[in-house]
Amino acid sequence: MNKGGVGLGGGAGGAAGPTAAAAAAAAQKQKTLLQRVDTDIGNLVDNFGFLVNVARVNDPPVRNSQESFMMEMRAARMVQAADSLLKLVSELKQTAVFSGFASLNDHVDQRMEEFNKLAENTNGRLARIGEEAAASLKELESHYYSSTLRTSAPE
Amino acid sequence: MDGDLEISLDKLPIKRLEALEENGLERFPADLGYDEKRVNLIRRIDFAWAVEREDPSKKQKSEGASAKEGTATSQQQWPWQSLVENLQLAHQELSVIIDLINTVEANDAVTVAGMTRPKQLPNEHLSDLAVSTATKLQCFRNLGKYFKQSAKSLEEQIAREARFYGALIRLQQNWKIKRHRLVAAASGNEGFYIDLFDNSLYDSAAIFRPSSLSTIPIEHDTAGMLAVNLPRKSCHSLQFEVLGLRSASNLGKAGETKTPVGVNDSSKEPGKEHASNDERVREIHLTLREVHRAIHDEQVFDLVNREACNPSIGVNLAGIKENYLRLSIGQGASVSISLVPSSQDDETYGASHRITTETSCVPSESVDGVKLGGVDKPKKLGIPSPLGFEIYLRQVFHEHVFVKAKNKAMSSSRSQISSQPPKDNSNILGHFCMSLAHRIFSNKVLSVLENLVYRTPNVHLVSHPTWHSRTSSWTLSVKIPQSILHAGSQIPMSTAGAVKNIRSPFWTRVVVIDDSIRVEGEGSPNVVGLFRGRPDSVSSINGYDCDLVDLPIILLQQVASQIIQWLHEEALTVGIKANRDFLSLAFELDQGEIVRLVAHVDPEDTQGCISWWLTVDDGVVEEHKLHPDMSDVESESRKFLGYLSLDVLYSTLLDFLNLCSC
Numbered sequence: 168m169n170k171g172g173v174g175l176g177g178g179a180g181g182a183a184g185p186t187a188a189a190a191a192a193a194a195q196k197q198k199t200l201l202q203r204v205d206t207d208i209g210n211l212v213d214n215f216g217f218l219v220n221v222a223r224v225n226d227p228p229v230r231n232s233q234e235s236f237m238m239e240m241r242a243a244r245m246v247q248a249a250d251s252l253l254k255l256v257s258e259l260k261q262t263a264v265f266s267g268f269a270s271l272n273d274h275v276d277q278r279m280e281e282f283n284k285l286a287e288n289t290n291g292r293l294a295r296i297g298e299e300a301a302a303s304l305k306e307l308e309s310h311y312y313s314s315t316l317r318t319s320a321p322e
Numbered sequence: 323m324d325g326d327l328e329i330s331l332d333k334l335p336i337k338r339l340e341a342l343e344e345n346g347l348e349r350f351p352a353d354l355g356y357d358e359k360r361v362n363l364i365r366r367i368d369f370a371w372a373v374e375r376e377d378p379s380k381k382q383k384s385e386g387a388s389a390k391e392g393t394a395t396s397q398q399q400w401p402w403q404s405l406v407e408n409l410q411l412a413h414q415e416l417s418v419i420i421d422l423i424n425t426v427e428a429n430d431a432v433t434v435a436g437m438t439r440p441k442q443l444p445n446e447h448l449s450d451l452a453v454s455t456a457t458k459l460q461c462f463r464n465l466g467k468y469f470k471q472s473a474k475s476l477e478e479q480i481a482r483e484a485r486f487y488g489a490l491i492r493l494q495q496n497w498k499i500k501r502h503r504l505v506a507a508a509s510g511n512e513g514f515y516i517d518l519f520d521n522s523l524y525d526s527a528a529i530f531r532p533s534s535l536s537t538i539p540i541e542h543d544t545a546g547m548l549a550v551n552l553p554r555k556s557c558h559s560l561q562f563e564v565l566g567l568r569s570a571s572n573l574g575k576a577g578e579t580k581t582p583v584g585v586n587d588s589s590k591e592p593g594k595e596h597a598s599n600d601e602r603v604r605e606i607h608l609t610l611r612e613v614h615r616a617i618h619d620e621q622v623f624d625l626v627n628r629e630a631c632n633p634s635i636g637v638n639l640a641g642i643k644e645n646y647l648r649l650s651i652g653q654g655a656s657v658s659i660s661l662v663p664s665s666q667d668d669e670t671y672g673a674s675h676r677i678t679t680e681t682s683c684v685p686s687e688s689v690d691g692v693k694l695g696g697v698d699k700p701k702k703l704g705i706p707s708p709l710g711f712e713i714y715l716r717q718v719f720h721e722h723v724f725v726k727a728k729n730k731a732m733s734s735s736r737s738q739i740s741s742q743p744p745k746d747n748s749n750i751l752g753h754f755c756m757s758l759a760h761r762i763f764s765n766k767v768l769s770v771l772e773n774l775v776y777r778t779p780n781v782h783l784v785s786h787p788t789w790h791s792r793t794s795s796w797t798l799s800v801k802i803p804q805s806i807l808h809a810g811s812q813i814p815m816s817t818a819g820a821v822k823n824i825r826s827p828f829w830t831r832v833v834v835i836d837d838s839i840r841v842e843g844e845g846s847p848n849v850v851g852l853f854r855g856r857p858d859s860v861s862s863i864n865g866y867d868c869d870l871v872d873l874p875i876i877l878l879q880q881v882a883s884q885i886i887q888w889l890h891e892e893a894l895t896v897g898i899k900a901n902r903d904f905l906s907l908a909f910e911l912d913q914g915e916i917v918r919l920v921a922h923v924d925p926e927d928t929q930g931c932i933s934w935w936l937t938v939d940d941g942v943v944e945e946h947k948l949h950p951d952m953s954d955v956e957s958e959s960r961k962f963l964g965y966l967s968l969d970v971l972y973s974t975l976l977d978f979l980n981l982c983s984c
Contacts, residue, residue: 218465224455231454235461242465246472253476257483264491265501274495301787312775312782313801 203255210248214241329415331408363415482547485599489548490514490540492603497610499540514540516550518614538613547599550606557616558645558661560623562712564758616664622719623647623661629751636752636759649751651759652837659715706761714791715754722750756836757791763837764794766870771796771832774874777931779967781881792836798877799829800884806972828884830877840867843880874925879905882921882932885968889919889975898979906937909978915939917981919963919974930965937961 218241221234341349442450493499493516502513519536541549623645630639630647641648646660768785775783775798786795830843842865868876882905889907893900901908906920916939923932937960966974 222458222462224451224458226451226454228450228454228457231457235458238461238465239468242468246469249472249476253480257487260487264487264494265499271494278495297787297789304785304787308784309782 200255200259204252207248207252207255211245211252214245214248217241329412331405331412363411363418366415486542486548489599489603489606493540493548493606493610496607516540516610518610518617536617538610547602548606550609552609552613557612557664558620558623559616559664560619560712560716561658561660561662562708562715563658563660564655564706564708564711612664618716618720618724620661621724622716623659625719625723626659626715626751629749634749634752636749636756638755649755651755651762655759655762657755657758706758706765711758711761714757718750718754753792760792760794760834760836763870764834767794767832767834767839767873768796770870770873771798771877774798774877774925774931777927777929778878778881779930779965793834795831795833797829797831798881800881800888800968802888803967803969805969828881828888830880830884832873832877838867839869839873840865841873841876841880844884874931875923878923878925878931882923885932885971886919886921889971892972893975893978896976896979898975909981911981917978919971932965934963934966934971935960936963 218238221238225231225234339348339350343349490499498517499514500517502515504513516538517536518538538550538552541551627642627647630637630642630649636651638650638652639647640650640656641658645662646658648656648658650656771783775781780801780803782799782801784797784799786797788795828844830841833840833842866876886902886905886907890900890902893907893909899910901910903918905923906918908916908918910916918937918939920935920937921932922935925931927933939959963974
């Protein structure tokens, strides 16, 4: 849908600083979305109202069958309106997830901090391991070289 | 008007008897033609009621007559035949009437006043109503079913999308997700893809070719779930080999990384969807991590290639092919770095960090091959750990290129300065090769040292980890046994001194930087002092460079001279008059004889490196030490004492106490 493109473009422009064009585009997009929502909801309500109204049983059976065709048509319209509402909702979700740059940036910063901390921890741990290994090596060497393996001179 | 239009179902127009003659002959009426029949029917229409009131008697008469005749004809073979023919005639009558009406109307003479439907009886009316109601109800029920169905399918669609976007959001926490608008419009796939391209590297001077793996499309699999499909054999990884002889250690084949799952398995049951969703996301994370690593490996290989093609210190390019590079690093070894496609099949080891360690360190083998007393010097000493060096290669490039680029891009002052910046900032590969060479060389040095120390009593080897990839250092120290220290404290000292200064063990430090050895030691003989005949004046610390071949002899001389020095000091402490020479200690006996305790160093001696001789001079100073070969033949003036430890030497010294006059 092109409106998403507009949103992303608007969002990207917003990264540099909220320019007037970006703000206008965003407002326009919001208006469009609201319009769509209204249309769809109106559709739903109208069609359902008609369905309820047509519940009356008429005498000439021809009117009944006419009404039954109309009812099917209204029902189909209702379902289609619901579907387009759902699409709208998913579009909004997408935009929120993938163009919410403030939250994305925050999240990225947070992850970077986490990873940096992890890296530091790992480095610290490696250094500690190295120190421990060096200390152990020293101890082991002194033990080995003063042990009976060595003091009994090899003949 | 109360005149009803009546239709009488007449009897069958079977041949009715017209007359019966005397001779029994039946006379039937002549068959009428079709038109005649029609005309007759028209004539039968009784307009009498419109003109005058109908005579009920006439009606009844005709009805009765028709009823009578109706019964007479009931004996028919097919009971409905009469009904059918009567209905047909009635239909014809009706059509006649209609034609008549139309004709009359067409003539404008008579107009039809009106036609009325007979008034419905109440039950008929109600039944009609019931039918209509039922129909409408059925219609509504159908609608209801339709709504339920579409609601269900919409819910499923929502759930599917929720799963997809949930997985996508979780991916987004770690990876960069972008969207192709055009692809979305074209393929209906929403066009998401994961971008693994690193923008920060474009700022540096080097131009990296963007890997074909940089963008990974996100697709729906058969169940509508998120899937990431990678073409097989598209990921490459570094393969690192130190070439030469094959060794036993075949590290790296152990599956350190799981097999990345390229295609998601959609055969899971729907009941386990939630758990499998997590697993799926995790698998995708793994896959992406593999791809990320593959991209990093490619870039590292690129950098290695570039640096190898520039002539620089420490880098000697021995061979180059597509995706393959061989460098010779000295020490008789060479390294090959290549990019191999990592197998994504379900083999035992999915990751292909296949590193076979082969080294041809021949010089070290000759030293390693010396087996002493059942101790088998492991050949591993000569071989650097290949996995370690692979990691080091990656780490050093990562740190100095990628991190630098990132820091430059971020222009932050927080920089991860490693503890060992390479000597030449742009010569990372040279630094790496030199580190590898150094490691091989220092392993050789270590084996030499260990050999020496093994065969020399009272000498300890201490390793000093330097945490620098091109420096190693060890210390050989002569440790005076505790027994002597204690004993020494019991002997009355001639020299004043409240507390005997326990001398720190004599030490000799060996430092290896790249492939040069530097030996520093305390108590090393001062050559100048030797020539002046005053060996007592030794400078405290001397240092000099040597190479691997000379290392043993130099160290042994150092150690032996330290021992002699110590003996000399002990002798002076104890009260024996002794003179110290380079490697000998001279005592003057009562008779004026000079007895020397001489140390002889021999690195090749399997039983011990330092052997001790006793020589007796009759006042004639012989320069025994200048004799190159001290044979084992004992003569009157020369006696082989053996490979003595320090306490034996000390007790020997104490024996001299009795012999010496002082």
